[in-house]
Amino acid sequence: MHRSTPAEATTPWANQWIGPYPDDRFDTFQAEYWRQRPRPSSTYSPLDLDQANGVERQRQDPLGRLKRSSTRKVKLVDGEVLSADYPVPSAVRNATEPRYRELSGTNEFTHMRYTAATCDPNDFTLAKGYNLRPVLYNRHTELLISISYYCEDKSMLAKTLTSVMLETRRIFDQKKSEFWNKGGPACQKIVTCIVCDGIDPCDQGALDVLETIGLYQDGVMKKDVDGKxxxxxIFEYTTQIAVTEDQRLVQNTVNSNLIPPTQLILTLKSRNSQKINSHRWLFTGIGRLLNPEVCVTIDAGTKVKPYGIHRLWIAFYNDKDLGACCGVIEPELGRWCRGLLNPLVAAQYFEYKVSYILDKAMESAFGYLNVLPGAFSAYRFxxxxxxxxxxxxxxxxxxxxMLGKKGVEGMNAFKRNMFLAEDRILAYELITKAGTKWHTLVITEARAETDVPDNMIDFITQRRRWLNGALASTVYNLSHFSRIYKSNHNILRMGFLHVQVAYNVLSFILSWFNLATFFLTIFVVTDLASSPNDGSNVRPFPFGKATPVFNAVLQTMYMVVVCWQFILALGNRPIGQTLSYLVSFIFFAIVQLYFIINVIYFMYCVIRDKTATSNGNSYSYISTFYTDIGQLTVWVTCASVFGVYYVAAFLHFDPWFMFTAYPQYLFVLSSYTNIINIYAFSNAHDVSWGSKTTHTALEALPSVVTTNVRREGRRDTVEIVEELPSFRTDIDSHFEKVVKRALTPYKRPSRSSTMTIEDKFRQYRTMLIAVYAFTNFLLCLIVMNDSFDKLKFLGNSRTHKIWFFKIWMWATSVCFGMRFVGSTWTRGHTLLVLCFFRK
Structure with a gap:
């Protein structure tokens, strides 16, 4: 086996290149490559392979799969494990630099390794006969990069894989690094693993991309081994070929070395069994064999920006107590940022930006991120x-x-929903791990782009899983907070975690009553703007005398549309009610616009009244309400809600989204609560991931094949189906059994009074939506209804409105203030670390 010497490890690559790949650096294969590899039906065509290596000539069958004209004997490892090397096509082999291809003692550049894993991920061990090439070559894996794939198209997979391969290049070029330049080339310490969740959902184009770079061959897979x-x-290959998202091939040339040798592993699961099972193959199966220091998880479709993965690794290298971290994920806007023209995409863009600049930055200051997004996170293994x-x-x-009642089957609807937000579970278990003091961070300098839903149906479906999972995991984390005392965190960290729990409680309460908050603020502000004092020369705003009638109609429609959301969510799928949801989104956007106009008028009246002379107090009906709430309360809230966004954006040197996406977010904001929340809670019984079902009954049916035969005495042919003949004894025996079953006295099955799992899940949904709707309705009733005026100790309805706004505004201000302080601390800490970190 070849061992790289320190001299080889530090050998400079010709024409070093770092950063995003420009178009002129994409060198495609020459015409010779295409003469060797024509592409009918998206698989490799006949290739004359090296006969000296004992490789038989390959040919294609009509279905496009590779077949071999003769067989070979493959010895099973320990008599059970099928693991064999298969030569890669000549074009792929020749694309590897000669200095690697001609190495003695290794065939990782000339042969692809295939392993048929007939075991559970828990049994994928050396003791069971399974192994991987990095272990066989005695290499230390420092960085394991995982790409979780389900059914994304070839463009999305190529985009992610190419960005990861270029990250390997950038790490390889770290000539001044204390770590990467020791003990062999950096590329030998990095392994990229693609985990595909089932064969059936895989896009054929994506498999073609993997086959093009030498990682996959369709004709080598086996259904079973000795009946198992x-x-x-599992496919393994070390490649120097990449395919870009616009389907261009990239290879190294004499004057440019874009792609270093990249160790790739493809884990193609036979059945679709959800992303959490893919992670079990990653961590328990692949990870336990490779034993990496850091494991990065990326979703297919995510494009890592330059140095994103490297900066995640640097955080672990400089902080021995860092257990996990995440980078900043930004929605992909397309060329010329045209995605901002879609209000839904723009709103998500603003939401993502604020989430990292404020929310995760504050959580990072406390040392505990509530969620580590699977799209771009890293864990210390x-x-x-x-x-x-x-x-x-x-x-x-x-x-x-294996788990019995402790597993999925024994979980109630609450826990099943909790596992829909699997990235929150791992973050919580890590921070509360007994006897340890791991903490989590957000690395704002590590960035990646991902695609987001661009239509409301996909958006509603996605948020249903996110919101229900977040609700269940938040309640679970708060109720089990005492587990933190079993950890080994210091007193300062414990104090921060307690403050964060208090923030989470307050934030949870505000989020729960968002439905009532939108209702009350819109109703109170619009009523106040349209109700000047009797005898005043001020006309009701904005439609004069018609304003009260308009407001009454608008408020009635608002209540009707909100109720309509419950009806839609409880009995329909979003895809079947596209028009209804579209109209609802537009309606709430119009209401939000009308509300903003009234708020601007409200502030204008207050300023006008304060600057008016003693004879000009026509706007006192508004300024009196403003004074009752309190000037300090109003101004602190305005500074918190609006000022924090702008200051934090400039503090992080990223202010442009405030001007390009904030307006769209304001119009979509009410739909987040009035549509998304209602749909999510109304479907809390649905704990599915949308997995593809398999029709086992259909697969069990026999198949028939038609053949053409010539009829006797005639020249033409007729299509027939060949069947096995039936014997009289078999027919009679079968008929006798059928008659006995038919004449057996019928016993009416007893009706079960026990609830099924589906009944229990629907009961959970009913209770959740009932509590949610009732508590929000009760708050509106207390604040708005004059009937409570008879209870003198509660005050009148005006007092209720004043106190509601005071409590809501101060609670909101506290939350924004804590987020801003945490964001400022994280930003300062990041800038300080950048000056002293080790590479």
Missing amino acids: EVQAH RAIMGRPLEQYFHGDPTLIK
Whole structure:
């Protein structure tokens, strides 16, 4: 086996290039490549491979799969494990630099390795005969990069994989690094693993991309080994070829080395069993064999920006107590940022930006991120081993038999919803791990782009899972907070975590009553602007005498549309009510616009009244309400809600989204609560991920094949179906059994009075939506209804409105203030660390 010497490890690459790849650096294969590899039906065509290596000539069958004209004997490892090397096409082999291709003692550049894993991920161990090339070559894996794939198209997979391969290049070029330039080339310490959630959902184009770079061959997969069904097909290859998202090939030339040798592993699961099972193959199967220091998780479709992965790794290298971290994810806006023209995409763009600049920055200051997005996060592997992964994998549907009632089948609807937000579970288990003091951070300098829903149907469906998972995990984390005392955090960190819990409680309460808050603020502000004092020369705003009638109609429609959302959510799928949801989004956007206009008029009246002479107090009906709430309350709230966004954006040197996406967000904001929240809670019984079902009954039916035969005495042919003949004894025996079953006295089955799992899930949904609707309705009733005026100790309805706004405004201001302080601390800490970090 070849071992790279320190001299080889530091050998400079010709024409070093760092940063995003420009178009002129994409060198495609020459015409010789295409003469060797024509592409009918998206698979490799006949290739004359090296006969000296004992490789037989390959040919294609009509279905496009590779077949071999003769067989070979493959010895099973330990008599059970099928693992064999297969030569890659000549064009792929020749694309590798000669200095790597001609190395003795290794065939990682000339052959692809295939392993048929017939075991559970827990049994994918050396003791069971399974192994991987980095282990066989005695290499230390510092960085394991995982790409979770389900059914994304080839463009999305190529975009993610190419960005990861270019990150490997940038790490390889760190000539002044204390770590990467020791003990062999940096590329030998990095492994990229693609985990595909089932063969059926895979896009054929995506498999073609993997086959093009040498990682996949369609004709080598096996259904079973000695009667044991293959659970996962594992392919390994070290490549120097990349395919871009616009389907261009990239290879190294004499004058440019864009792609260093990249160690790739493809884990292609036989069946679709959800993302959490894919992570079990990653952490328990692949990860336990490679034993990396850091594991990065990326979703297919995410494009890592330059140095994104490297900066995540640097955070671990400089902080021994860092258990996990995440980078900043930004929605992909397309060319010329045309995505901002879609209000839904623009609103999500603003939401993502604020989430990292304020929310995650504050959580990072406390040391605990509530959620580590699977699209771009990193974990210290030894930190999540043990209880964090054990608890995390309780949501794996393939562990039903092993876990029993502790697994998915024994979970109620609340816990099942909690595992829809699996990235929150691992973050919580990590921070509360007994006897340790791991903390989590957001690395604002590590960035990635991902695609977001651009239509309301996909958006509603996505947020249903996010919101229900977030609700369940938040309640669970708060109710089990005492577990933090079993950890080994210092007193200062404990204090910060207690403050964060208080913030989470307050934020949860505000979020729960958002439905009532929108209702009350819109109704109170619009009524106040349209109700000048009797005898005043001020006309009702904005339509004069018609304003009260307009407001009454608008408020009635508002209540009707909100009620309509419950009806839509309880009995329909979003895709079947596209028009209704579109009209609802537009209506709430119009209401939001009308509300903003009234707020601007409200502030104008207050200023006008304060600057008016003693004879000009026509706007006192508004200024009196303003004074009762309190000038300090109003101005602190305005500074918190609006000022914090702008100051934090400039503090992070990223202010443009405030001007390009904030207006769209304001119009969509009320729909987040009035449509998304209602739909999510009304479908809390739905704990599915939208997995594709398999029709096992259909697969069990026999197949028929038609053949053409010539009829006797005639020249023409007729299509027939060949069947096995039926014997009289078989027919009579079968008929006798049927008659006995038919004449057996019928016993009416007893009706079960016990609730099924589906009944229990629907009961949970009913209770949740009832509590949500009733508590919000009760708050509106107390604030708005004059009937409570008879209870003198509660005051009149005006007093209720004043106190509601006071409490809501101060609570909101406290939340924004804590987010701003935490964001400022994180930003200062980041700038300080950048001056002294080690590479």
